[in-house]
Amino acid sequence: MAKKRIFSGMQPSGRFHMGNYQVLTNWIKLQEEYDCIFSIVDWHSLTSSYEDTSKLPERIETMALDWLSAGLDPEKNIIFVQSHVKEHAELHLLLSMMTPLSWLERVPTYKDKLQQLGEMGKEINTYGFLGYPELMTADIILYKANVVPVAEDQLPHLELSREIIRRFANLYKPVFPEPQPILSPLLPGIDGRKMSKSYGNEIPYAAEPDEISARVRLMVTDPQRVKKTDPGNPDICTVYTFHKIFSPEHNEITGHCRNASIGCVECKKRLAEKMIMTLADVHGRRREMAKNPEKIKELLAYGAERARKIAATTMEEVRSVMNLG
Secondary structure, eight states: OOOOEEEEEEOOSSSOBHHHHHHHHHHHHHTTTSEEEEEEOHHHHHHHHOSOOTTHHHHHHHHHHHHHHHTOOTTTEEEEEGGGOTHHHHHHHHHHTTSOHHHHHTOHHHHHHHHHHHHTTOOOOSHHHHTHHHHHHHHHHTTTOSEEEEOGGGHHHHHHHHHHHHHHHHHTOOOSOOOEEEEOOOOBOTTSSBOOTTTTOOOBTTOOHHHHHHHHHTOOOOTTOOSTTSOOOGGGOHHHHHHHHHOTTHHHHHHHHHTTSSOHHHHHHHHHHHHHHHHHHHHHHHHHHTTOHHHHHHHHHHHHHHHHHHHHHHHHHHHHHTTOO
């Protein structure tokens, strides 16, 4: 029986952080069960960072290095850069012709992010930003993906993709499967909000031990726990959320927190030590791979070649059912 296909991507919009790494560790598990296609979605990064693209090539190479050093296998998966497969743009254009504007405007995250980034001085009242879910749809259906790993806040985007697929089928012909979500775990930022470079609350994936320790020390904890002798609630503590990922003995930490036998300073120290230990091997591989940037480029070119073959076949079918010659 053929494996189901997954498509997912990440934006090369800055330093890879621990929130991204948590998603990546999930991908590494999925690569054993699914036919996986993973893309560095550079066009998506332009939706909110179009004004300065000078660092984009470096960020793409760095993201590929992060993925490969963490254990994403270029033989088990197709790994490529979005803009290297032009069919993404063609399909996005065709979908934009048939998608009602009101569908894009009602996506819950659209207005929220528009306001948040606008307050930071970014001018993102553009078609590219509004049409982000449409480009995401093109990415997914170009490879006829059955499954998409998404964070909970992206579920409305995926539901919009499914609506666009149904509309395409009604207007022309059923060509694409409706993808189902797999929820990806998320790590919060050090301030408790979603980890994001935009918020400045991230822990860089490639951070040295001193930087990891410094960022962990800034993490918010249970606000009701004022003194060390006050019992804490790990369920609302950012530090404990990380312990569940990095500390095998996290249940023991829960007990210590609830009965106040460990303070927040010591709890953060233990977390930093666990994170540094967990990432030591990955960072070692990363340093070795960084010595051969040409190999990284070769692997991305190999992935793009494989992706283009699938994309070209899909677009032939799309053009045929749309009577585009």
